[in-house]
Amino acid sequence: MRIIRVLLRKEFLQIFRNKSMLPILFVMPVIQLLVLSFAATYELKEVDMALIDADQSELSRALVSRFQASGYFVLELETFNPEEALEAMDEGQVSMIIQIPQGFETDFKEGRKAHLQLIIDAVDGSTAGLIQSYSTSILKDLNAEKLVEVNMRNAVSAPKLSSSINIIPQNWYNPNLDYITYMVPGILVVLVSMIGLFLSGMNIVREQEIGTIEQLNVTPIRKYQFMIGKLLPFWVIGMVDLLIGLALARYGFQIPFLGNLFTVLAVAGIFLITIQSLGLLISTVTHTQQQAMFIAWFLMVVFILLGGLFTPIESMPNWAQNLTLVNPIAYFIKIMRMVLLKGAGWIEIQNMVYVLLFMGSVLLLVSIKRYKKTAQ
Amino acid sequence: MLDFAIQTKGLTRMFGDFTAVDHITFNVKQGEIFGFLGANGAGKTTAMKMLTGLLTPTSGEARVSGRDVYTEAESIKKNIGYMSQKFSLYDDLTAEENIRFYGGVYGIQPHELSQKAEELLERTGLIEERKKLVKDLPLGWKQKLAFSIAILHHPNIVFLDEPTGGVDPVTRRQFWEQIYEVSEQGITVFVTTHYMDEAEYCDRISIMVDGRMDALGTPAELKQEHSAETIEEVFIKLARSAKRGGG
Incomplete structure (x- = not known):
């Protein structure tokens, strides 16, 4: 001892x-x-994005401001030239390109399928996955909200509430995914x-x-x-x-x-x-x-x-x-x-x-x- | 009291095909100063490692302080002191802390240790420097301190592996005075050296050549045997026959 x-x-x-x-x-x-x-941290912060908005409509502007207001995306470049946007991605200035085609709002309001394209830089797979899921959820929220407006306007009668199954995940043990x-x-x-x-x-x-x-x-x-x-x-x-x-x-x-x-x-x-x-x-x-x-x-x-x-x-x-x-x-x-x-x-x-x-x-x-x- | 501090018979150590120590047989009497000479690579360090229990022999017999090196190595360790050329003091501890550490390791009781430490510091003239880190002490003092610590537990034998390497003649002379004092206390001193003048100070010396022990006796005997004026001459005559290169 x-x-x-x-x-x-x-x-x-x-x-x-x-x-x-x-x-x-x-x-x-x-x-x-x-x-x-x-x-x-895997949290997404300040993803630079490029915007090609060929529609220039109320809806397209609402969509972009949604992205900006989320706090996760920063509008780095606004252009009508897809080449320029791609170049910016090649140079690493932006990680995502949102392309909104002409007629986007019209299609939406008239109940047709409205299309839009997201191009995501996936060199870093996990970040790309996060960008995609954040974007999807922003778009989904917007969609749900605007759909109600459109429905109200189109059918003066009671609004057709969507009856789809809505999944609301509960994150146990770390509720805020901190x-x-x-x-x-x-x-x-x-x-x-x-x-x-x-x-x-x-x-x-x-x-x-x-x-x-x-x-x-x-x-x-x-x-x-x-x-x-x-x-x-x-x-x-x-x-x-x-x-x-x-x-x-x-x-x-x-x-x-x-x-x-x-x-x-x-x-x-x-x-x-x-x-x-x-x-x-x-x-x-x-x-x-x-x-x-x-x-x-x-x-x-x-x-x-x-x-x-x-x-x-x-x-x-x-x-x-x-x-x-x-x-x-x-x-x-x-x-x-x-x-x-x-x-x-x-x-x-x-x-x-x-x-x-x-x-x-x-x-x-x-x-x-x-x-x-x-x-x- | 044992007659012999060290007894070996045909002690051999092989490293693969290489015979570092080749059947050496010798006795070291209790209390004598035994000089262990040899060119670099002659097998001195290997032999010393076997005697101190750091290395198991390949064959042969050896008893140190009456104990068998194969079966009682740990018991041998209680009865020997050891100081190597690399100074085994801790540079980042003070002189006093080194004394207390090694004293404690050899199981010296605290009150006795305090007293012994005090004596040691006084004898070596290190009272003033007791709180100094060892790395700040001059080389000569470090050697004195290392030697004193090696005999603090009053071992039966103290092994000194080239203890005076790299110091000036005056310090070397002082160191040998210390060796004589220790020898007078009945401690057997087993010392390796490259300085031939130091060999003359020993009671008996042995000279190793190519792992063999080619000469053994008092300095006077060896000089007579090889009709030489000095031990240095004896050494050079013997070493010339060596087949192994230095280093």
Whole structure:
């Protein structure tokens, strides 16, 4: 016990003495959380559009002002020349072209099908999809409203109310489809993972590089004592960072905390050990901080992209979904969202926690086994 | 009390086809200063790593402080001190913190450690510098400090791997005075060096050539045996026969 205390004291002394380390540990995560949470959003804002209005009617003007009033679209270019509009799209000035043909209003008022064309720049598929659905809903609203007017005018008798099935979606758990609510729990996971994956492992490789590990290996320190000395400090720091992040999420971003905070912390504790063990494993197969850093980054990028942070795991191809089964970050992101946003309790998440526990135990055992005081 | 601090018989270490240490057999008496000489690449460091429990031998026998290097490596570690050419102090800790860390690691009790730390700082003249980071200390002081820390737990044997590399003759002389003091306390000193004048200070020396131990004896014996004036001459005669290049 005393040896572990001696080791911990030394680690903390070194961490807190390192002037470049403190900002990395406590300031960078906060900045990342703030920047990423506002930046990583799927919300559509200020889509530039071009307008080719050949109709120049009351209805066409109403339609355009609808788009503008929605707050999502900005009229960047108005022209009668389709070539010019396409050119603007080629140059990336506009992401959508609305083309309203002559006779648009007349067709509408006389009960015929009124046509109009939307051309959407689909280089970025998900944005294109959003533009399309936002536009459709604007057009649908306009259609419904104007249809009532037209019907009233045409048939002086009672207006024919459309009897179509009207779907009104209810978005549970995140009623306003607020992306910050969705992103923040996931980003917190990424921040904690960075601390866990990089720092413990890097710390051991650093001792290898400067040669002090050899000195430690000729002392009677036991392997488990050494490992605890390396794991615990960054575990504590990771948990402190998570608490800061959670406080920011709750009071800064107003993220709902439906579930139990202690459940989150308990899972975070297990998750951190798992990801730290992976860092230790990396340190036992590398000789320089550069190598360790590269491997850690490689894994981190794969974990994040296959972690369901940006793209839902359910929409990945099967092979990729299978890969996420061994991705600790995917489990923790899912658990965080379930607990914080849906109020899930132990019953709902226990299977995922068991998987994390299993992964953590295996990784920890393998890395302790691989770390050798005596070379063979 | 053991007669021999180190006993080896046919100790060998292979790296693939390469025999780094080739059947070396020697004894180091309790309390003596044993110089371990050899050109670069002769196998000194490999031999020392086997004796300190950092490397498992391929074959042969070795007992350090009466303990078997194969089965009792961890127990050996409690009874030896080690200082390598790379200074195994933490640059970002102060002199005092380094003392407390290594003392704690060897299980020295807190009250005893405070007292020992105080003595050590006084003896090495580092009282004023106790709160200074090790990286800000001059090289000679770092070496003195590293050596003092290596014997803080009063080991049976202290291994010094090229302890005086890169310092001026005056500092080297002071360092050897420290080695004599330690030896007088009954601690066996096992030291590798490239300085032939230092070899003359040892009770006995051995010279390794191509992984073999080609000479073993007191400096006077070796000089006589090879009809040489100095150990340097003996060394050059032996090293000339080496097939392995330096480095």
